[in-house]
Amino acid sequence: SIQFDPTTHPHRRHNPLTGEYVLVSPHRTKRPWQGQTEAPQASNLPQYDPKCYLCPGNERAGGAKNEPYTSTFVFENDYAAVLPPPGPGAPPAPHPLLTTEPVIGGCDVIIFHPRHDLTLARLSIPDIEKVIAQWCAVYDRRGHQEGIEYVQIFENKGSMMGCSNPHPHGQSWSLSAVPSLPSTELTNLKKYSLAQAQTSSAPTGPKGRPCLLCEYAHFEVGVPHEQGRVVFKNEHWVALVPWWAIWPFEIMLLPYKRHVPSLLSLMPEEKHSFAEALSNITKRYDNLFKCSFAYSMGIHQRPVPRRADLPPLAELEDEDNVAHLHLHFAPPLLRSATVRKFLVGFELMAEPQRDLTPEQAAQRLRGCPDVHYLDTLE
Amino acid sequence: SIQFDPTTHPHRRHNPLTGEYVLVSPHRTKRPWQGQTEAPQASNLPQYDPKCYLCPGNERAGGAKNEPYTSTFVFENDYAAVLPPPGPGAPPAPHPLLTTEPVIGGCDVIIFHPRHDLTLARLSIPDIEKVIAQWCAVYDRRGHQEGIEYVQIFENKGSMMGCSNPHPHGQSWSLSAVPSLPSTELTNLKKYSLAQAQTSSAPTGPKGRPCLLCEYAHFEVGVPHEQGRVVFKNEHWVALVPWWAIWPFEIMLLPYKRHVPSLLSLMPEEKHSFAEALSNITKRYDNLFKCSFAYSMGIHQRPVPRRADLPPLAELEDEDNVAHLHLHFAPPLLRSATVRKFLVGFELMAEPQRDLTPEQAAQRLRGCPDVHYLDTLE
Ligand SMILES: O=P(O)(O)O[C@H]1O[C@H](CO)[C@@H](O)[C@H](O)[C@H]1O
Ligand SMILES: O=P(O)(O)O[C@H]1O[C@H](CO)[C@@H](O)[C@H](O)[C@H]1O
Numbered sequence: 001s002i003q004f005d006p007t008t009h010p011h012r013r014h015n016p017l018t019g020e021y022v023l024v025s026p027h028r029t030k031r032p033w034q035g036q037t038e039a040p041q042a043s044n045l046p047q048y049d050p051k052c053y054l055c056p057g058n059e060r061a062g063g064a065k066n067e068p069y070t071s072t073f074v075f076e077n078d079y080a081a082v083l084p085p086p087g088p089g090a091p092p093a094p095h096p097l098l099t100t101e102p103v104i105g106g107c108d109v110i111i112f113h114p115r116h117d118l119t120l121a122r123l124s125i126p127d128i129e130k131v132i133a134q135w136c137a138v139y140d141r142r143g144h145q146e147g148i149e150y151v152q153i154f155e156n157k158g159s160m161m162g163c164s165n166p167h168p169h170g171q172s173w174s175l176s177a178v179p180s181l182p183s184t185e186l187t188n189l190k191k192y193s194l195a196q197a198q199t200s201s202a203p204t205g206p207k208g209r210p211c212l213l214c215e216y217a218h219f220e221v222g223v224p225h226e227q228g229r230v231v232f233k234n235e236h237w238v239a240l241v242p243w244w245a246i247w248p249f250e251i252m253l254l255p256y257k258r259h260v261p262s263l264l265s266l267m268p269e270e271k272h273s274f275a276e277a278l279s280n281i282t283k284r285y286d287n288l289f290k291c292s293f294a295y296s297m298g299i300h301q302r303p304v305p306r307r308a309d310l311p312p313l314a315e316l317e318d319e320d321n322v323a324h325l326h327l328h329f330a331p332p333l334l335r336s337a338t339v340r341k342f343l344v345g346f347e348l349m350a351e352p353q354r355d356l357t358p359e360q361a362a363q364r365l366r367g368c369p370d371v372h373y374l375d376t377l378e
Numbered sequence: 379s380i381q382f383d384p385t386t387h388p389h390r391r392h393n394p395l396t397g398e399y400v401l402v403s404p405h406r407t408k409r410p411w412q413g414q415t416e417a418p419q420a421s422n423l424p425q426y427d428p429k430c431y432l433c434p435g436n437e438r439a440g441g442a443k444n445e446p447y448t449s450t451f452v453f454e455n456d457y458a459a460v461l462p463p464p465g466p467g468a469p470p471a472p473h474p475l476l477t478t479e480p481v482i483g484g485c486d487v488i489i490f491h492p493r494h495d496l497t498l499a500r501l502s503i504p505d506i507e508k509v510i511a512q513w514c515a516v517y518d519r520r521g522h523q524e525g526i527e528y529v530q531i532f533e534n535k536g537s538m539m540g541c542s543n544p545h546p547h548g549q550s551w552s553l554s555a556v557p558s559l560p561s562t563e564l565t566n567l568k569k570y571s572l573a574q575a576q577t578s579s580a581p582t583g584p585k586g587r588p589c590l591l592c593e594y595a596h597f598e599v600g601v602p603h604e605q606g607r608v609v610f611k612n613e614h615w616v617a618l619v620p621w622w623a624i625w626p627f628e629i630m631l632l633p634y635k636r637h638v639p640s641l642l643s644l645m646p647e648e649k650h651s652f653a654e655a656l657s658n659i660t661k662r663y664d665n666l667f668k669c670s671f672a673y674s675m676g677i678h679q680r681p682v683p684r685r686a687d688l689p690p691l692a693e694l695e696d697e698d699n700v701a702h703l704h705l706h707f708a709p710p711l712l713r714s715a716t717v718r719k720f721l722v723g724f725e726l727m728a729e730p731q732r733d734l735t736p737e738q739a740a741q742r743l744r745g746c747p748d749v750h751y752l753d754t755l756e
Contacts, residue, residue, distance in 0.1 A: 004466035004480060010459060012479040012555060020558040023459065023481065031457035032439050035542030039414075061410050079409035081388060081401065081724070081731055088382035095597045097590070098621045101390045102382060103401065152728045162720025164413030171723065177390060179728035180398040212475070219473045243476045298727025330726050342540025345549065346459070348708050349676025350530045350557035353459055 006357050015244035016192070016212060017185045022246050023346075023353040026360070029335075037338040038160045041292040043374075045117035045166055054167035056114045070114055071127070072134045077107035082175055085147055104147055105175040110134050112168035119157065119168050119292055121282035121372055128275035135172075135299065136263045142174035143304035150178045150303040158294025160332060160340060170297070178303050185300060188212065189322040203258045206321045213324040217256035229358050231284065231365040236270045237277040241362040246352040248334040248341050249288065249361050251281055254326035261323050262301040280370050281329070287368040291337035301325045384735050391736075393622035394570070394590060395563045400624050401724075401731040404738070407713075415716040416538045419670040421752075423495035423544060432545035434492045448492055449505070450512045455485035460553055463525055482525055483553040488512050490546035497535065497546050497670055499660035499750055506653035513550075513677065514641045520552035521682035528556045528681040536672025538710060538718060548675070556681050563678060566590065567700040583637045584699045591702040595634035607736050609662065609743040614648045615655040619740040624730040626712040626719050627666065627739050629659055632704035639701050640679040658748050659707070665746040669715035679703045 004011075012021040053060040057068045062078030082105035093099045112131045113123055120128060135153050142151045155170035156163040178186070192212040193205055202218030205211035220230055220240050231251060232239040238256045241249070255270060266274065285293035302323040334341040334355065347353055369376070382389075390399040431438040435446045440456030460483035471477045490509045491501055498506060513531050520529045533548035534541040556564070570590040571583055580596030583589035598608055598618050609629060610617040617631045633648060644652065663671035680701040712719040712733065725731055747754070 002464060002466040004469040004478070006469075006478070009466050010461055010481045010483075012481055014477050014479075016475050021479075021555075023553075023557070025459040027461075028457055028459055033542065035540060036417075036537035079406055081403040081406055083388055083405075086380060088380040088387050091382040091384075094601070095594075097394050097594050097597070099392050100382070100384070101392075101399075103388045103390055105388075150728075152724060154723045154727050156720075156723040159414035162413060162722040164411065173724050173728070175401075177399075179401070179724075180730075181728055216473075216475050219475070223472070296722045296726045298723070300727070328727060330722075342534075344540040344674045344708075345532045345534040345676070346530060346551050346557075348674045349532050349678070349706060350528075350551070350559055352558075 007360065012351075013244045015242075016216075017188055017244075018181070019184065019188060021351050022244055023351055024357055025353060025355060026357050028355040031355075033335065033339050035342075038333075038340055040337050041158055041166065041294070043292065047115050047117050049116045049167075052116055052165060052167050054109070054111055054165055054169055055116055069111070072113070072130050073111040074108055074134055074138060077109050077171065080107035081173060082107060087176075101177065103176050105173065106142060106145070106148075107174070108138055108142070108172040110138060110153075110170045110172060112170065116167050119282065119286075120155075120278055121286045121292075122374070123168075123279070125272070125275045125279055128278050129271060131170075132263075132271050132274055132278075135170075136266075138172045139263050139301075140305055142172065144307065145174070147176050148174045148304060150175050150182065152179065152182070152298065154296065154298040156296050158292065161294045161296050163294075166292075182300055182303065186303070186319070186323060189324070190319055193322045203256075205259045205324070206318070211259050211322065211324050213254060213326055214256070214259050217254055221256055225366065227359065229362045231362050232277060232280045232370075234273045234276055234280075236273045239277055239281045241358040241365070243358060245358045245361065246343070246354060247330045247332060248354065248356060249285070249331050249365060250358075251329040251331075251365075252326055253277055253281065253329070254324065260325045261321050262305060262325055263299070264305050265325070281365075283370050283372045284365050284368040285329075285331060287370075287373050288365065289333060289337040290373050291333075293331055293333060295329050295331035297327060297329050299325070299327050385738065390729075391622045393620075394594075395566055395622075396559070397562065397566060399729050400622055401729055402735055403731060403733060404735050406733040409733075411713065411717050413720075416711075416718055418715050419536055419544065419672065421670065425493050425495050427494045427545075430494055430543060430545050432487070432489055432543055432547055433494050447489070450491070450508050451489040452486055452512055452516060455487050455549065458485035459551060460485060465554075479555065481554050483551065484520060484523070484526075485552070486516055486520070486550040488516060488531075488548045488550060490548065494545050497660065497664075498533075498656055499664045499670075500752070501546075501657070503650070503653045503657055506656050507649060509548075510641075510649050510652055510656075513548075514644075516550045517641050517679075518683055520550065522685065523552065525554050526552045526682060528553050528560065530557065530560070530676065532674060532676040534674050536670065539672045539674050541672075544670075560678055560681065564681070564697070564701060567702070568697055571700045581634075581636045583702070584696070589637050589700065589702050591632060591704055592634070592637050595632055599634055603744065605737065607740045609740050610655060610658045610748075612651045612654055612658075614651045617655055617659045619736040619743070621736060623736045623739065624721070624732060625708045625710065626732065626734060627663070627707075627709050627743060628736075629707040629709075629743075630704055631655055631659065631707070632702065638703045639699050640683060640703055641677070642683050643703070659743075661748050661750045662743050662746040663707075663709060665748075665751050666743065667711060667715040668751050669711075671709055671711065673707050673709035675705060675707050677703070677705050 087104040332340040465482040
């Protein structure tokens with residue numbers, strides 16, 4: 001019988017976080033591309049743009065004026081997707097299949113830096129630490145608000161990812177409900193915690209029970225580089241192209257030395273090496289195709305911080321503590337600065353399909369320098 | 379307390395086919411758009427393009443030559459995502475979390491018409507009937523091949539949906555596994571069939587048990603237009619913007635008069651009114667923003683046809699018969715021919731979010747003429 005070769009034979013890989021599969025068709029990279037190409041991101045942006053609604057001191061679309069901020073700056077989104085309480089009660093369902101759940105919450109914009117022309121990849125480590133401090137502060141503040149059950153911090157970078165302003169910024173949407181994807185992840189983390197026995201020397205979750213992500217990261221860190229999926233690793237964090245990656249150069253970034261339920265559990269040295277890891281992988285991304293690499297990034301963790309007013313539950317009874325902090329990077333570029341992967345057709349109607357293996361992607365990213373290409377040009 | 383208003387209050391709607399939610403934030407349509415705009419699809423295409431690899435008689439990338447076909451034409455994809463048997467056996471998993479499932483199968487390209495400049499919206503009803511006949515033939519042929527467990531027919535239309543050639547065509551990917559999304563839909567259809575009692579006069583599935591989609595379509599057809607989600611309806615088919623639609627002008631097209639497991643169950647008059655419905659909704663789509671409207675379309679049905687060599691199971695024991703034929707249209711445009719919705723950031727990391735309500739979308743589509751705008755210009 002034929003010997004399986006992941007770089008030749010189409011196959012499916014299972015994502016234990018979502019329960020879904022991805023179809024891997026590595027031989028498809030040979031296909032010529034005559035379709036849409038992307039406009040490369042402008043690389044000669046000014047440090048200050050008088051028309052940018054995120055630059056310090058400028059007026060925003062809603063009419064409010066930004067402070068003349070000098071490091072990070074957080075404000076409430078002028079076009080929030082969810083609105084503050086009081087909200088209405090649930091309306092009657094016109095049919096049992098047609099249900100409505102009112103949602104309240106708040107949306108924040110988190111500006112990373114006053115300079116219009118920078119990105120995470122071009123910020124200093126101390127500046128990235130300030131961004132991390134703001135993520136922690138937003139999660140803490142919003143997560144303690146009455147009625148908030150979930151805080152989603154994310155960044156859309158690049159116009160091909162629907163970002164309408166290159167000024168370095170991310171967002172945070174806080175809601176009265178746990179959204180579909182993190183809810184599925186939490187369910188699967190919980191199932192794993194209860195059903196599996198700890199067999200490795202990986203860190204464990206609450207009550208010494210196994211943690212799917214601690215176990216997975218621990219395994220990946222031990223695989224020899226040439227066969228593996230690790231892109232970068234420091235004392236506390238590992239960045240890897242997950243076994244089940246959907247996007248061509250998808251990365252998961254997570255702490256691998258101990259179970260960390262949320263941003264608020266991070267110790268100062270872990271925050272520092274978090275900043276270092278963010279800097280490293282965003283530089284590699286930019287270097288891959290010598291462009292400002294577009295992506296969507298999202299932070300998954302405990303839905304909200306532990307509330308002081310809740311009774312001190314046994315750790316494992318508190319199902320939110322099965323969460324292990326991790327970041328997903330979903331970048332669309334596939335072949336060059338202008339040729340992306342489209343997740344359409346088969347992907348939308350059946351299941352995601354990828355063209356190169358996660359191992360090939362990790363190898364490419366490991367091969368990229370970790371000094372930003374713009375800093376090596378004279 | 380506040381009275382719920384779906385066009386003002388952010389809310390979540392549940393999708394019973396997938397078990398997931400969509401966040402509806404209708405007030406977000408007021409937000410100004412300064413982000414990426416799309417190049418409008420070329421509207422002055424030649425009837426024949428010597429460089430098109432799908433035009434009759436032309437050479438393809440792989441070197442093969444198209445027949446000088448005069449109606450539809452089907453050939454095997456030169457860059458197939460899955461390959462024919464024999465495939466390898468499953469390799470050992472390096473870790474229980476890292477599993478691999480080899481996949482075999484075949485990919486077909488289904489050309490709708492010899493003319494390079496046409497689309498479904500501009501084909502005559504008899505020409506669309508020929509396309510439907512090819513969909514039936516591909517499903518029948520591939521679905522009876524050894525080892526094939528699922529046939530996915532779909533169309534990517536428009537460069538913004540990753541389509542690399544405007545020549546009117548769709549695809550069919552046939553696999554040895556049921557992909558994630560249809561698998562979830564089938565599970566939920568089956569659960570509904572077994573757990574629910576029939577309470578309405580909707581058509582029923584096998585053994586007289588309720589069918590989620592028959593029930594849903596039956597309900598929607600009965601809602602007065604002004605409040606409803608129906609876009610178009612004829613003797614057999616209804617096109618509606620589902621209660622749980624993700625894409626701005628998403629449509630589900632399905633038969634509503636009887637339970638129809640697959641394309642092969644359609645009677646001649648049902649095929650005729652299927653063609654009529656396809657023509658009607660694709661014309662409305664083009665008319666909405668006066669452009670060739672981009673979308674991904676997918677046909678969901680029984681994973682494969684009933685096999686003659688299988689023992690005649692009781693209808694409900696055959697779990698694939700809980701399928702009810704339906705088509706999903708996922709079009710990205712939101713505001714104009716050049717401003718799309720990006721499902722990024724929050725959508726990728728948390729859950730889909732939409733800006734106008736399904737009822738508002740249906741009303742807009744109902745308001746569009748069903749004569750193609752290019753046919754009303756002089
Ligand atoms: O097969 P095509 O048309 O070359 O490619 C297109 O459709 C495929 C199936 O939906 C996708 O995987 C590709 O990303 C897309 O560009
Ligand atoms: O909020 P923004 O940056 O204006 O908008 C962007 O991010 C949102 C959250 O991911 C998406 O819903 C929008 O489609 C996208 O264009």
